[in-house]
Amino acid sequence: MNILIQQKIQAGFAVALAFLLLTGASAWWSAQRNAETFRAVDHTYQVLDALEDTLVEMLNTETGSRGFAISGDEAFSQPYQTGIAAVQKEFESAKRLTQDNPEQQRRLAVLDPLIQTKIGFANEAVRLRRSGDTAGALQFIAAGQGRQAMDEIRKLISEMEKEEQQLLRQRTDKALTATRTMIAIVVFGSLLSLGLVGFARVLVRRDFEKLQQAEEALRGSQRRLTLALEAANIGDWELNLKTHAARRSLKHDQIFGYPELLPEWTYEIFLEHVHPEDRTRADQTFQGSVAAGRDWYFECRIRRQDGAERHIWARGAVFPDAAGGTQMVGMVGDITERKHAEDAVRKLNAELADANQELAAFSYSVSHDLRAPLRGIDGFTQVLEEDYGDKLDDAGRGHLARVRAAAQRMGGLIDDLLKLSKITRAEMQPRLVDLSALAREIADAWQRREPQRQVRWEIAGGLSAQGDPQLLRVALENLLGNAWKFTGKRADAVIQFGRLERDGRTVFCVRDNGAGFDMAYAKNLFGAFQRLHTTAEFEGTGIGLATVQRVLHRHGGRVWAEAGVEKGAAFYFSLPSETPAGENHER
């Protein structure tokens, strides 16, 4: 940008200078022309003078000769003599001065004989008088030949004077114009030059403004950088690789525990603060990178001035400086809190893993140990019934039946609980799942299991969602299984599975026209082992919907229901759509 400004200034001044020179040259040339013109004007005046004098001397001659002819006074002969000489002289003068004017030369050529003639007449008059012939002289004069010649001379000279006057006017005009032109050139040229200078100034100022803005922006950037470093608790530093002396920000020294900037700081001082166990590694990393001209980064522990142990990260970058050497700049940040948080997270994760493992072990033992006594209860009750049943009455046998039923029911509950816990623990493997295909599989399976049932399935095509295929299968099996079960008493059972928009989101829906339920009790619907029907009406443990809810929650979705008694039920569930569920970063 600087170069550009310089060039512009130079160019601007060069142009202005050129214009001034041009103006000067024009003015000088104009002045030359002016001088010529004025000389021409002066020349014309000279011609006029000569002509006028010619006439005057001619008249003098005439007057002298007539006077002498009339009075015989010698006093008149002098003007007559001098006149003749003067006329010649002036005539020659006029002739000389109008050399360049052919028209005037022609007239002068005509004038010459006329003058000679007139002089001849004057001479004759004087001769006559001198010879004593006064009457002859007077008669000669009265004859008017002299007067006639004089008139013609006058006329001719008048013509010549007119011509010269015209010439004079022309040249005067020309002189005036020339002068005006010169003035105009000077004025215009000067204005133009001024204009150019002004224009150049404007351009330069614009560039200067831009430069200023750039400087301002840079200052602003620096301010923001400083603020950012301050806010992030990052200290920055510059290290001179020759002297090992470092310039630092206040924050840098504060990180090492000094409230004010130390008067000096070197790499060695830095190393002293590093924890002894980390010192070698840090030093090796640093030296290695310096040798290779590479940037470096490491984390280590330091001991602050007050003895406190902190974790820091430090990074540096090398690059060539203006003087041809290498300079290193870098930053250092205190990450003690972060490290502690990371450790806490690691510990928590470990605890979580442990807890999960314990849970898994617990489930495992449950699956073995809790069921074994149940087998005993059921089994020996049956033995009792078989071996001693005849010794019991109906009531007794009824009791035994209830014991067995209770034991089997407990077995079922245990199984359901185990399944539910598996769903909570299982690792999710999200994929795009074809829900339509899944639903059709499940529907077909139910139909095969109970082929006598007449159920119309309306499963929409193209239903898909992002989620774990196994878990979603479990959820759909439960929902569709419920629909199948609760339409069991309908001859015209219809089960629908489709999709609709609610509040701008995609929601799936399993709907049936079966027994439904009373919405008043809906809040218990998804609780574990909660049922809204008795086992006599419809069998089941009440774990199905709890399982569905657990699956949906793991996917970050929701499930809810609407129903009416004997009006069927609709179960809606939402899955976060095509974008992967938040579960991903659990893995």
Add this chain to the structure above:
Amino acid sequence: MKDKTILLVEDNPDDEALAVRALQRNNILNEIAVVRDGRQALDYLLDESQPLPALVLLDWKLPKVSGIEVLQRLRATARTALLPVVILTTSQEEQDLLDGYRSGCNSFIRKPVDFAQFTEAMRQLQLYWLVINEPPPQNRKSQ
């Protein structure tokens, strides 16, 4: 028809009583031998002087030597490598199923709580393994 012995490996006395009863009810004449832990099972099966049973019903959770260890030992020993072993257990843990089949069991049965079901399962089991199924030749040779 030679009497085919069934070896029942079961530590729980209740389960044992019920299993024996179920097996006996089905009128398929078999001798039923019972051992109560993994150690005893191995001793019985690896005893060269004893004939091998036709079928082993192996519980998974056993004291001393566990079910899977027993199975692995059996499969590792030439004498018992092909011996039909049916695992009887409550667990339906996928890991147990994998371990069982990987270790070479012939079948995996989950014991139901319902005794009637269990009896029926035992009947079908006996029918299949002792009547329908052709045992591996090695069995006859050892007998």
